[in-house]
Amino acid sequence: MKAFRRTKGDITFDVVNYALMTLYALMVLYPLYFITISSISDPNAVFAGEVWLWPKDITLEGYERIFSDKLIWIGYGNTILYAAVGTAISIMLTLTAAYPLSRPDFYGRNLIMLVFVFTMFFSGGLIPTYLLVKDLGMVDTIWAMVIPNAVGVWNIIIAKTFFETSIPGELREAAFIDGCSNTRFFFKIVLPLSKPIIAVMVLFHVVGHWNGFFDALIYLNDESKYPLQLILRNILVENQVSNSAAMMMDVESYAAKQRVAELIKYGMIIVSTFPLLILYPFLQRYFVKGVMIGSIKG
Amino acid sequence: MEISLNKKKQVVVVPKKMTRRKKVMRNWELYLFVLPCLLWFVVFKYVPMYGIQLAFKQYIPTEGIWGSPWIGFQHFTRFFESYQFWTLIQNTLSLSLWAFIFTFPVPIIVALLLNQLTSERYKKFVQTVIYAPHFISTVVLVGILFVFLSPTSGIVNHLIVLLGGEPILFMARPEWFKPLYVISGLWQETGWATIIYLAALAGVSPALHEAAIMDGANKWQRIWHVDIPGIRPTIVILLILAIGNIMNVGFEKAYLMQTDLNKSASAIIPTYVYEIGLQRAQYSFAAAIGLFNSVINLIMLLMVNRIVRKLGGNSLW
Numbered sequence: 001m002k003a004f005r006r007t008k009g010d011i012t013f014d015v016v017n018y019a020l021m022t023l024y025a026l027m028v029l030y031p032l033y034f035i036t037i038s039s040i041s042d043p044n045a046v047f048a049g050e051v052w053l054w055p056k057d058i059t060l061e062g063y064e065r066i067f068s069d070k071l072i073w074i075g076y077g078n079t080i081l082y083a084a085v086g087t088a089i090s091i092m093l094t095l096t097a098a099y100p101l102s103r104p105d106f107y108g109r110n111l112i113m114l115v116f117v118f119t120m121f122f123s124g125g126l127i128p129t130y131l132l133v134k135d136l137g138m139v140d141t142i143w144a145m146v147i148p149n150a151v152g153v154w155n156i157i158i159a160k161t162f163f164e165t166s167i168p169g170e171l172r173e174a175a176f177i178d179g180c181s182n183t184r185f186f187f188k189i190v191l192p193l194s195k196p197i198i199a200v201m202v203l204f205h206v207v208g209h210w211n212g213f214f215d216a217l218i219y220l221n222d223e224s225k226y227p228l229q230l231i232l233r234n235i236l237v238e239n240q241v242s243n244s245a246a247m248m249m250d251v252e253s254y255a256a257k258q259r260v261a262e263l264i265k266y267g268m269i270i271v272s273t274f275p276l277l278i279l280y281p282f283l284q285r286y287f288v289k290g291v292m293i294g295s296i297k298g
Numbered sequence: 299m300e301i302s303l304n305k306k307k308q309v310v311v312v313p314k315k316m317t318r319r320k321k322v323m324r325n326w327e328l329y330l331f332v333l334p335c336l337l338w339f340v341v342f343k344y345v346p347m348y349g350i351q352l353a354f355k356q357y358i359p360t361e362g363i364w365g366s367p368w369i370g371f372q373h374f375t376r377f378f379e380s381y382q383f384w385t386l387i388q389n390t391l392s393l394s395l396w397a398f399i400f401t402f403p404v405p406i407i408v409a410l411l412l413n414q415l416t417s418e419r420y421k422k423f424v425q426t427v428i429y430a431p432h433f434i435s436t437v438v439l440v441g442i443l444f445v446f447l448s449p450t451s452g453i454v455n456h457l458i459v460l461l462g463g464e465p466i467l468f469m470a471r472p473e474w475f476k477p478l479y480v481i482s483g484l485w486q487e488t489g490w491a492t493i494i495y496l497a498a499l500a501g502v503s504p505a506l507h508e509a510a511i512m513d514g515a516n517k518w519q520r521i522w523h524v525d526i527p528g529i530r531p532t533i534v535i536l537l538i539l540a541i542g543n544i545m546n547v548g549f550e551k552a553y554l555m556q557t558d559l560n561k562s563a564s565a566i567i568p569t570y571v572y573e574i575g576l577q578r579a580q581y582s583f584a585a586a587i588g589l590f591n592s593v594i595n596l597i598m599l600l601m602v603n604r605i606v607r608k609l610g611g612n613s614l615w
Contacts (some may be wrong), residue, residue: 007515007516007556009517009518010516011415012518013516013518014414014416014517015413015516017414017415018415018420020411021411021412021415021420021424022424024408024424024428025423025424025427025428027316027485028427028430028431028485028489029427031442031446032430032431033306034453035399035442035445036418046451047450047451049451049453049456050458052453067512087489092334093334093335093338094335096331096332096335097331097332097334097335097336098331099328099331100325100328100331100332101332101479102330105321105324105325106325106328107318107321107325110320112332112336113482115336115339116339119339119343119344121419121542121596121599122348122596123343123346123347123613124343124347124348124349124350125346125350125571125585125588125591125592126346126568126571126572126575126576126588127344127349127352127571127575127576127581127585127588128345128347128350128352128363128582128585129342129346129349130575130576131352131363131581132342132345132346132349145463147338147342148342150338151335151338151342156335171325175324175326179434181327182325182327182331183327186331195338202343203615207433210435210546211433211434211436212435212437213435213437213550214434214549216406218572218576221399229435229437230437232435232437232441232608233437233441236437236444236445237437237440237441237444239521241586249300261392261449261450262445262448265441265444265445266445267442268441269438269442269445270437273434273435273436273438275432275435276433277433278432279537280433283427287429287495288429291490291493291494291497292497293495
């Protein structure tokens with residue numbers, strides 16, 4: 001294609017296009033950069049609007065306060081617990097359902113699929129679901145965080161499509177001729193061949209749990225069970241500087257407290273997003289792959 | 299036709315007819331595999347559907363859903379006649395429409411432009427950057443809005459003052475709710491939404507582009523006549539899904555961005571259901587409003603799907 005000369009119009013197009021895409025990338029990056037430099041700057045400078053491009057009078061005071069707050073650690077711990085247990089449950093339920101549904105010789109697959117897919121278009125809604133979870137005695141327990149939303153129809157479809165396209169029927173026939181049972185085949189052959197899809201699902205579920213706050217909002221009342229996001233919301237959005245208000249009982253003036261509270265907010269954003277941001281460059285290709293696998297059919 | 303082995307270990311073709319019992323028994327283990335998930339669906343998806351009857355009942359906690367007395371459409375008429383009804387409908391519809399009008403086409407445009415970047419490495423770099431906000435939680439996103447737009451310390455108001463303006467109380471002004479909702483949504487999700495279009499664009503045959511270049515097409519013409527028709531099926535499917543969800547405005551973000559002062563613009567059906575149902579424990583009234591919302595959603599999905607099918611595009615079913 002190099003043989004063709006680029007027309008003047010094409011060159012203009014490229015210049016404008018590069019400029020636009022660069023501008024867009026900057027618009028995405030700047031807020032994240034600003035939060036980072038603000039979280040380590042002197043709160044008075046941030047408050048006065050003197051921080052734009054570089055941190056000013058670097059201080060770690062905000063982080064010191066954040067890390068000395070017990071609630072933050074509780075939130076971290078709970079989130080990790082919910083993510084671990086929840087992801088395990090979700091993946092188990094999804095894969096064991098998706099595999100049979102991917103088998104052409106599984107009698108009744110269409111009916112079961114219909115039962116699953118119908119729920120994508122119609123649901124009982126918030127209130128009946130809440131009452132059910134309450135009646136099951138799950139409110140204020142870890143189970144409310146990991147079971148009511150364990151399965152997503154979309155994930156089943158993705159996993160099913162993956163099995164259909166990557167586990168050849170011949171492989172199964174060969175294994176069965178050698179006397180392999182369905183169970184053995186699933187655990188010894190299908191699962192080891194499904195690492196990409198399992199990796200993608202683990203990632204999506206972990207991120208979902210890490211960022212989730214709605215289930216905690218409706219099902220949890222007990223502060224000691226709060227995940228990180230709910231504690232974050234209390235500090236960032238509701239402005240309740242939690243029990244850490246106690247740590248601000250210093251002799252500082254009200255205004256100074258206010259400023260430190262702002263500093264804490266910037267720091268909180270970093271602290272809560274940090275694990276994902278660190279992992280992000282390594283995980284990105286898996287995420288993209290996940291979306292691609294999901295769009296095989298669509 | 300089924301192929302199996304007889305006792306002499308020869309491959310034989312057995313007759314097509316197999317009894318249902320045999321078909322099931324042959325793969326009995328697979329049914330055990332599906333069972334947990336199927337049970338989960340019955341309990342957590344179908345039991346709540348059974349609970350919808352609550353919308354037509356007066357819920358008495360001690361009697362349970364089944365035992366509570368029927369009252370017909372009373373909750374619905376009460377909702378239709380309430381003074382918030384039109385505000386809620388208007389807020390919900392306009393918020394989702396505005397969000398839809400921007401968040402649907404922008405990723406397509408960005409994907410088309412991104413696809414035209416000649417440097418593969420720069421393209422990868424821009425992609426990496428613009429995907430990132432997708433992984434920020436809604437809580438953090440709204441938190442960012444609050445700190446950035448704070449009237450006293452926020453960077454946006456510092457800029458406004460610097461340019462000689464008056465600070466704006468963004469989070470307290472109803473007229474700012476919608477723009478902020480839409481813009482923050484664009485910032486967070488545009489990049490991520492381009493993935494699927496970029497995948498579709500990668501599937502457009504290079505031969506078509508070469509032929510177009512031969513015919514003297516410039517970049518614009520190639521985008522218009524080659525790329526866009528190439529990703530049209532993808533656009534249509536995503537369009538149907540998006541419209542089917544039009545009443546499902548993101549509860550989380552709207553709820554988090556809601557303040558007492560911007561409520562006249564930020565009260566939407568999902569936040570109202572949450573408030574009435576879970577905060578004030580008027581379960582049956584809230585269930586009725588929730589049902590109203592899902593029915594409208596379902597009707598819109600069916601309608602759009604039908605229109606698209608009539609227009610000759612590929613529909614969802």
